[in-house]
Structure formats: structure tokens, C-alpha cells
Amino acid sequence: MDIKLQQVSYAYSQGTPFEKRALFDVNFEIPSHTYQAIIGHTGSGKSTILQHFNALLKPTTGIVQLGDRTVEAGKKAKDLKAVRQRVGIVFQFPEHQLFEETVLKDIMFGPMNFGVSATEAEARARELVRLVGLPENVLEKSPFDLSGGQMRRVAIAGVLAMEPEVIVLDEPTAGLDPRGQKEIMEMFYTLHQERNLTTILVTHSMEDAARYADNLIIMHEGKNVLSGTPREIFKDIETLKQFRLEPPRIVRFQQKVEKMINTSLAKVCLTEEELAIEMARLLREERAES
Numbered sequence: 001m002d003i004k005l006q007q008v009s010y011a012y013s014q015g016t017p018f019e020k021r022a023l024f025d026v027n028f029e030i031p032s033h034t035y036q037a038i039i040g041h042t043g044s045g046k047s048t049i050l051q052h053f054n055a056l057l058k059p060t061t062g063i064v065q066l067g068d069r070t071v072e073a074g075k076k077a078k079d080l081k082a083v084r085q086r087v088g089i090v091f092q093f094p095e096h097q098l099f100e101e102t103v104l105k106d107i108m109f110g111p112m113n114f115g116v117s118a119t120e121a122e123a124r125a126r127e128l129v130r131l132v133g134l135p136e137n138v139l140e141k142s143p144f145d146l147s148g149g150q151m152r153r154v155a156i157a158g159v160l161a162m163e164p165e166v167i168v169l170d171e172p173t174a175g176l177d178p179r180g181q182k183e184i185m186e187m188f189y190t191l192h193q194e195r196n197l198t199t200i201l202v203t204h205s206m207e208d209a210a211r212y213a214d215n216l217i218i219m220h221e222g223k224n225v226l227s228g229t230p231r232e233i234f235k236d237i238e239t240l241k242q243f244r245l246e247p248p249r250i251v252r253f254q255q256k257v258e259k260m261i262n263t264s265l266a267k268v269c270l271t272e273e274e275l276a277i278e279m280a281r282l283l284r285e286e287r288a289e290s
């Protein structure tokens, strides 16, 4: 399902003395099956936008198109329940929302609430605990007896149990150790590839945005100011600085190397592996010349 925002503005507490405009005429489209990263400095409007992806917030002005459903300022939208099944949101620290006595019940809760049979919901839970990297015996445990990292995985399994077409990830690795962070990011990338899951990652990590996303949407002061592939976006460090963003460490390192050897590499490298390959190519060319 495609998501399209047209001239979307949003104000918190509209019409009160506390009114706070958080989005201004935001326009972009997220085609099905793509992996998008939304990046921007603190307060740029990322969390406000993501709540429009399943109509938790409705625009103050403008139109949000969620597949065949239209959410429009001042109009009543039909059948948002179906949209909420199709778009799963993994909020920051999703483990805070766990509440059932057992992991099994917690993962089954969402699908059963949407009319899935207990047998089917249990089958999904058994498959998903494995997929998120937990042993099957956690199913009978209380979620509150698990470690923070394990609780995070249970909460993610609960969102996946709804079998969404789109998954929205709000800083999904916040607070995890580096190994846990990598495992979770790799798991979502595998899901994106193997199940064609449209993935929207809201992140402060330029490294994750560079490594995983097909396209980046840059937010600044409530507006979408820039969009493009990671290579396009991270090529222009000066523009990024205007939006108070820095490119990934590896791109900054490449710049340092280029200054040292007084040569530009053929492309912006987004990972250490890419930079190593480019440097090896340079060495081969130099050997061939001499």
C-alpha cells in the first residue's frame, strides 16, 4: 500500500493558548515495498509525521492517503481499523506497552482483537518468537521476567503478529547494546527483503539510514526539506549542516582520506566494506600506471 502526504500540516492543541504547529505543508510519497528513512534534528517533526501513517493523528490541513483510504482535515475517515492492521508501528521503547501475563498472550492479543482465531494467533506467536531471535520457552514466561532486549523483541513480535504490509520503526534500537542493535536492524532488513514489507525507519542514526534505506526523507523545523538516495544526500555535507545533520562516520572518514591523498574516490561510500573496495581499486589503478 502506498502512502502519500499532500500539504499536510499539524498543530497540537489547536485553537487553545497552547497551540503548537509541528508540521508545515509536508508532501511526500512512500511507494509500496520500499525502505525509507526519515531523519532530522530533534523536534523536526518525525514522531508527529509517523503518527499520521496509521491515522493516530489526523492532519490539521491537507490529505493523508493510506492505500485506498483518505484521511482529510475536517472529514470523517471510514474504516481506519483496517488501516491500523495494515500499518504496524513499533514505537520508541515498545516494551513499555507489554501488559499480559505471558509472552504468548501478549503476542496473540493484537491479532485476536482483530478477529483472528486463537489457533491462528498462537501459530503466529510461535513462529514470530523464533523470527525475533527468542527461544520458544519464553512464550510461557511473564514478559516482565525478561531482559530489556528480550522484552523489546516480544513487543516487536506483537506488532508483526498483525501481519502488517507497512512497518514503521521509531528509533527501534534505542537503549540496546551494539550487538542487539545490529541484530534488530538486520532482522528488519531481512523482513523487508523476504516479505516485501514496506519499511519506514525514523532514526537519529545516519549509519543505519545509509546502510539500509533506499531513500531518505529529511525533516527540518516541521517541513520535508530534502529527499534522495543515501548516496545523493550524504554527498552534500554542506547542505546537511544547514539542517543540523552530519553524514555517517564512514563518509566523514572518506572525506579525510580524500584530502590526505588529494584524490576523490569514484563514489560516496556508505559502509566500511564499500570504502575498502574503492581503496583497493585505487591501489590497482596506481599499480597499473606505474
Ligand SMILES: Nc1ncnc2c1ncn2[C@@H]1O[C@H](COP(=O)(O)OP(=O)(O)OP(=O)(O)O)[C@@H](O)[C@H]1O
Pocket: 012, 013, 020, 021, 022, 040, 041, 042, 043, 044, 045, 046, 047, 048, 049
Ligand atoms: N504532544 C505535544 N504537544 C505539543 N507539542 C508537541 C507535542 N509533541 C511534540 N510537540 C512539538 O512538536 C514539534 C515536533 O515534535 P516531534 O516529536 O514530532 O519531533 P521529532 O523530530 O520526532 O523529535 P525527536 O527527534 O526529539 O523525537 C516539536 O516542537 C515538539 O516540541
